[in-house]
Amino acid sequence: xxxxxxxxxxxxxxxxxxxxxxxxxxxxxxxxxxxxxxxxxxxxxxxxxxxxxxxxxxxxxxxxxxxxxxxxxxxxxxxxxxxxxxxxxxxxxxxxxxxxxxxxxxxxxxxxxxxxxxxxxxxxxxxxxxxxxxxxxxxxxxxxxxxxxxxxxxxxxxxxxxxxxxxxxxxxxxxxxxxxxxxxxxxxxxxxxxxxxxxxxxxxxxxxxxxxxxxxxxxxxxxxxxxxxxxxxxxxxxxxxxxxxxxxxxxxxxxxxxxxxxxxxxxxxxxxxxxxxxxxxxxxxxxxxxxxxxxxxxxxxxxxxxxxxxxxxxxxxxxxxxxxxxxxxxxxxxxxxxxxxxxxxx
Amino acid sequence: xxxxxxxxxxxxxxxxxxxxxxxxxxxxxxxxxxxxxxxxxxxxxxxxxxxxxxxxxxxxxxxxxxxxxxxxxxxxxxxxxxxxxxxxxxxxxxxxxxxxxxxxxxxxxxxxxxxxxxxxxxxxxxxxxxxxxxxxxxxxxxxxxxxxxxxxxxxxxxxxxxxxxxxxxxxxxxxxxxxxxxxxxxxxxxxxxxxxxxxxxxxxxxxxxxxxxxxxxxxxxxxxxxxxxxxxxxxxxxxxxxxxxxxxxxxxxxxxxxxxxxxxxxxxxxxxxxxxxxxxxxxxxxxxxxxxxxxxxxxxxxxxxxxxxxxxx
Ligand SMILES: Nc1ncnc2c1ncn2[C@@H]1O[C@H](COP(=O)(O)OP(=O)(O)OP(=O)(O)O)[C@@H](O)[C@H]1O
Ligand code: SF4
Ligand SMILES: [Mg+2]
Numbered sequence: 015x016x017x018x019x020x021x022x023x024x025x026x027x028x029x030x031x032x033x034x035x036x037x038x039x040x041x042x043x044x045x046x047x048x049x050x051x052x053x054x055x056x057x058x059x060x061x062x063x064x065x066x067x068x069x070x071x072x073x074x075x076x077x078x079x080x081x082x083x084x085x086x087x088x089x090x091x092x093x094x095x096x097x098x099x100x101x102x103x104x105x106x107x108x109x110x111x112x113x114x115x116x117x118x119x120x121x122x123x124x125x126x127x128x129x130x131x132x133x134x135x136x137x138x139x140x141x142x143x144x145x146x147x148x149x150x151x152x153x154x155x156x157x158x159x160x161x162x163x164x165x166x167x168x169x170x171x172x173x174x175x176x177x178x179x180x181x182x183x184x185x186x187x188x189x190x191x192x193x194x195x196x197x198x199x200x201x202x203x204x205x206x207x208x209x210x211x212x213x214x215x216x217x218x219x220x221x222x223x224x225x226x227x228x229x230x231x232x233x234x235x236x237x238x239x240x241x242x243x244x245x246x247x248x249x250x251x252x253x254x255x256x257x258x259x260x261x262x263x264x265x266x267x268x269x270x271x272x273x274x275x276x277x278x279x280x281x282x283x284x285x286x287x288x289x290x291x292x293x294x295x296x297x298x299x300x301x302x303x304x305x306x307x308x309x310x311x312x313x314x315x316x317x318x319x320x321x322x323x324x325x326x327x328x329x330x331x332x333x334x335x336x337x338x339x340x341x342x343x344x345x346x347x348x349x350x351x352x353x354x355x356x357x358x359x360x
Numbered sequence: 361x362x363x364x365x366x367x368x369x370x371x372x373x374x375x376x377x378x379x380x381x382x383x384x385x386x387x388x389x390x391x392x393x394x395x396x397x398x399x400x401x402x403x404x405x406x407x408x409x410x411x412x413x414x415x416x417x418x419x420x421x422x423x424x425x426x427x428x429x430x431x432x433x434x435x436x437x438x439x440x441x442x443x444x445x446x447x448x449x450x451x452x453x454x455x456x457x458x459x460x461x462x463x464x465x466x467x468x469x470x471x472x473x474x475x476x477x478x479x480x481x482x483x484x485x486x487x488x489x490x491x492x493x494x495x496x497x498x499x500x501x502x503x504x505x506x507x508x509x510x511x512x513x514x515x516x517x518x519x520x521x522x523x524x525x526x527x528x529x530x531x532x533x534x535x536x537x538x539x540x541x542x543x544x545x546x547x548x549x550x551x552x553x554x555x556x557x558x559x560x561x562x563x564x565x566x567x568x569x570x571x572x573x574x575x576x577x578x579x580x581x582x583x584x585x586x587x588x589x590x591x592x593x594x595x596x597x598x599x600x601x602x603x604x605x606x607x608x609x610x611x612x613x614x615x616x617x618x619x620x621x622x623x624x625x626x627x628x629x630x631x632x633x634x635x636x637x638x639x640x641x642x643x644x645x646x647x648x649x650x651x652x653x654x655x656x657x658x659x660x661x662x663x664x665x666x667x668x669x670x671x672x673x
Contacts (some may be wrong), residue, residue, distance in 0.1 A: 119579075120578075121580070125578075134570045134573070137668070138592050138667060138668060147580070148578060151581070183668040183669070185668070
């Protein structure tokens with residue numbers, strides 16, 4: 015029953031046996047800083063299959079973005095270092111590839127959408143130029159053809175009057191439209207995996223839903239694997255197939271989305287769910303996980319969540335919980351996941 | 361874009377009026393009687409003095425004299441000195457010398473400053489970067505007077521004596537472009553140091569920008585990420601500095617022109633202040649201000665070309 019998370023990735027893969035498109039396996043990332051070594055990612059494992067959406071949840075600083083940047087290969091090394099782990103894309107460990115080979119994947123086969131499109135788009139080039147650049151540089155297209163492609167993509171992400179707006183600059187668009195442009199750019203070369211790092215955080219609530227819808231639709235159409243990093247548990251249920259909950263640079267629970275919603279298997283995921291405002295609890299005070307996120311320079315012993323965990327027992331302080339396999343598709347890094355599931359603890 | 365240009369042009373007018381008036385007022389507010397200063401120890405004939413005062417409007421209030429002055433300048437007449445020499449004849453050829461000197465300096469500044477700055481930014485934290493920081497610190501700390509004489513002696517005199525070849529002429533302008541190399545460099549030194557540091561900071565800042573990360577995530581080659589995505593953005597402050605510096609350099613040419621005996625406007629300015637030839641002083645400074653304003657105008661326009669956010673304001 016007890017599995018070592020560093021070897022086994024099955025609990026998080028939807029279809030056991032089928033080679034996943036992307037597999038992050040026991041990934042460790044650390045940053046050398048003046049204060050010491052920041053262990054931002056400590057053994058993260060997750061997989062994404064074609065056509066599958068994985069939502070990565072977790073509070074600020076839990077290592078969601080760093081993991082994504084490691085997959086993209088855009089970490090600054092140094093100060094970053096990857097002392098351990100594999101990132102397999104179609105079975106090949108990308109961490110072992112040459113820079114040359116890696117850059118053939120980056121942007122073309124694995125693409126990324128960033129949080130704040132205003133700062134993520136270059137202010138001095140037109141949006142058409144920036145989208146078209148993908149075709150000019152990676153496909154050797156002429157300026158005119160690339161421009162045509164840019165317009166097509168802008169239409170595909172439903173930017174009104176794309177033909178007229180292709181020569182506009184990022185600052186001339188609204189936030190939602192800018193994020194659409196960012197998405198158009200990322201899907202330009204039909205990537206197999208798309209990573210969206212909090213793609214809607216910078217937007218109005220109404221626009222957020224539209225952007226999520228667009229991402230889901232694009233994914234369905236092209237059968238991409240989607241990694242959706244988000245704080246927003248509300249959208250996860252609609253879009254994601256499975257969830258990976260991160261805490262202190264580790265996955266604490268990985269499971270199909272409905273399992274988690276119905277019955278979380280880790281006190282931290284439970285806390286996250288309880289902190290979503292619900293209609294039936296209107297008027298009641300919102301639940302908030304007490305305490306502060308852990309200091310990555312000085313991680314708590316045993317279970318990193320123990321200082322904040324309402325279910326803590328003595329051995330939690332000393333023993334690091336492995337990712338226990340609950341079922342073929344589900345895992346929890348809590349010694350007492352069974353009691354958490356049954357509701358007999360606490 | 362058209363409206364932006366027009367607005368900038370219109371904005372330049374009050375600046376021009378304000379600055380020229382200020383200069384005019386300061387120069388004419390200098391203590392002492394200019395006629396008496398010209399005459400030296402001798403007594404000035406009161407009838408002659410009165411006639412001169414009349415001719416040069418010395419009895420009118422300052423603002424009226426400024427009005428006369430403006431009227432003349434607009435028609436290209438910078439006035440005459442008390443000795444009856446038209447100011448424009450005194451100018452002849454001198455602005456070209458100073459302009460050539462300043463342009464040489466700006467070229468040095470652009471090539472060395474931007475080059476060194478980019479190099480340092482890309483090697484940030486390593487010994488090359490630290491060396492650049494140390495050298496630029498040295499460059500700003502040495503007064504032009506010292507660096508001018510030292511370089512003149514080392515690269516001009518000693519090198520010629522050692523090799524027999526006159527690489528860098530040390531005085532005058534009779535050797536064409538070569539005459540300007542050494543003084544141009546001396547004039548540029550402090551600015552080179554500033555531009556180097558500005559370039560370094562600016563590129564380092566853009567390299568941290570989100571859109572640079574995006575370019576990398578798009579799989580763009582490193583050369584393109586740097587040369588297109590980062591450089592284009594960090595160019596904005598550099599161009600601004602370079603353009604504004606052209607004006608500063610022309611004004612700062614006084615010392616360099618004196619050291620290298622270049623018959624430029626700086627030398628003339630120095631002489632005219634000494635001789636209290638007010639029309640010449642005001643004329644020179646007015647032209648310098650004009651150049652400064654035009655340079656800034658060009659910078660503003662370049663700025664708009666480089667940064668679309670300004671253009672569409
Ligand atoms: N360049 C860096 N140098 C040092 N520490 C870093 C660096 N980049 C990230 N970190 C640290 O790594 C940890 C994880 O950061 P990460 O950006 O992955 O968090 P996140 O889960 O994406 O949070 P958020 O929800 O706020 O985006 C943070 O504590 C952060 O301080
Ligand atoms: S292992 Fe212990 S401290 Fe950690 S989440 Fe489970 S009960 Fe809480
Ligand atoms: Mg993040």
